[in-house]
Each structure stands twice: as C-alpha cells, then as structure tokens.
Amino acid sequence: MAKIIGGLTTSHIPAIANAMANGLEETPYWKPFFDGYPPVRDWLNEKKPDVIILFYNDHGLEFFIDKKPTFAIGVADEYHNADEGWGIPTIPPVTGESELSWHIANSLVEDGFDMTICQEMKVDHGLTVPLNLMWPGYNYGHVKVIPVCINCEQHPMPQPKRTFALGQAIGRAVASFDEDLNVVVFGTGGMSHQLDGERAGIINRKFDIECLDKLVTDPEDLTKYSNLDLVEIAGAQGVELNMLLAMRGTLIGQVKELHRNYHAPISNTGSGLMLLEHTMPEK
Numbered sequence: 001m002a003k004i005i006g007g008l009t010t011s012h013i014p015a016i017a018n019a020m021a022n023g024l025e026e027t028p029y030w031k032p033f034f035d036g037y038p039p040v041r042d043w044l045n046e047k048k049p050d051v052i053i054l055f056y057n058d059h060g061l062e063f064f065i066d067k068k069p070t071f072a073i074g075v076a077d078e079y080h081n082a083d084e085g086w087g088i089p090t091i092p093p094v095t096g097e098s099e100l101s102w103h104i105a106n107s108l109v110e111d112g113f114d115m116t117i118c119q120e121m122k123v124d125h126g127l128t129v130p131l132n133l134m135w136p137g138y139n140y141g142h143v144k145v146i147p148v149c150i151n152c153e154q155h156p157m158p159q160p161k162r163t164f165a166l167g168q169a170i171g172r173a174v175a176s177f178d179e180d181l182n183v184v185v186f187g188t189g190g191m192s193h194q195l196d197g198e199r200a201g202i203i204n205r206k207f208d209i210e211c212l213d214k215l216v217t218d219p220e221d222l223t224k225y226s227n228l229d230l231v232e233i234a235g236a237q238g239v240e241l242n243m244l245l246a247m248r249g250t251l252i253g254q255v256k257e258l259h260r261n262y263h264a265p266i267s268n269t270g271s272g273l274m275l276l277e278h279t280m281p282e283k
C-alpha cells in the first residue's frame, strides 16, 4: 500500500530561486528564511520518499488567464520548466510518476472532482522552487513528483472547503494504491501577502501563525473562511492558503508537528515552513 509519511508547507516565491542562484542564503535579509530548511532537508534525506505530491498554483506559464482549470493534475513521466522572465538559470526536468498519477486522477473523478488531466505540462516556480529548496542545486531528479495545480490567480477560485476536500480525496486515493511507495505531500505558497493595489505589502503575522497552528490541530476550522474572507484578512494573494489546506487534507491519519519556521516579510510575503509527520489510519 502507498503511504503518506508526511506533509510540509513552504513558500514558493521566485525570489528564492534568484537568492539561491546568487548565493545570498547567508545575507541578513535571507538568513532567517533559509535557516529554517536544514532540519526539513535532513528529514527528507533520512526518509527518502519515493513520491512527492506537490500542490501549487500555475502563475501563467502553462495556464494563462484565458484558460484556467480549477484543479489540474499532471500524469506525465517528466515535466519541464520554461523561461518565466526571472533570469533564473536553465534547470533540469522534474521526474514524474505516471502510474500513481493516473490512479489518483481516476479516483478523483470517481470521487466527484472533475480534474483537468495533463499528459504534458510545463511547471513553473511554484513547483520548482520548493523542490530546489529541499534538494539544493536542483538535485531532485531521483524523486518522482506529481504536480497538482489549484487556481489561486483568477476568480472564481475553489473555496477553502473544496480544496481541503480535494486533499482528503487524494489522501484516500493514495491509500488505495497497491504498490509500496512512501509519499510526502508539499503544500506550497505564500501566506498573507498582496502584490498590488492600495494594500500592496500587507502581511498579517497573527493570522499566519494562527493558520499554522490550525493546520496542525484543527484544519477543518480553516474551511470556515471564504476566499473573499482570506483576501480581506490576508491580502489578495493570501488565497494561496488553499494549497496548504489541500496538503493538510491528504493527511487523513494522525499528524505530529516536527518543525516550524515562520518568517516575514520575505519578498513581501509571510513565509511558513512546517513539517508534519503522518501516520496512516488503520485499514
């Protein structure tokens, strides 16, 4: 049986890739952010997961505003990045896991989630930055990745209640896959932030920390918010909380918090790194 052994939250902002490409990790601005990562890297290197399911939002590389799937899943054997205009060096491809991807896709549609199923898919910084943070130097080729995109850019977006339910459905799908695979789920994105408009730069540290607490102890409580609530409380891009909630939804058994590092601001966002160990429910 495939097992989800853990879940984590991390920022995916493109400025991280630039900082790593330019060796800025020890500078005063970046150090408090990057100092959070070694314990998570150590845990991943010890546990050696076979598969990462990675929730992110595509920022316009594969899905522009003319075509925006609410939920999309990749089922390819390999994924490529492309120029996003950030000056980031060309990076190696990401390895896929088509068999488990198809199993999850079938299971989700059966379960009432009408996914966009992508046999080809370019992946942007939302996916590659978290992988590079965990395996610096873009050394992630050994781990198989299943990309799951959630629309967090253009209204109407799926509500927190729905993204949490999507995560739960993925958790059930993984538990019903016969092959022995260890899976870790990444929920990526900024916490409170707003990139433009009158409130650009807004950060709500208190709310971010409450969200991290609730993600451990009572994630369903966070589904009481609508996306408009999140915009008001946490800024227009605070809706990226949906991807953290989707991750937490997949953890259908017991969780234990192993590590946390909250830092703000980093590139105008609240950044929440958290590692949760997960024990699957008894069958």
Ligand SMILES: [Fe+2]
Binding pocket: 012, 057, 059, 126, 189, 190, 240
């Ligand atoms: Fe993002």
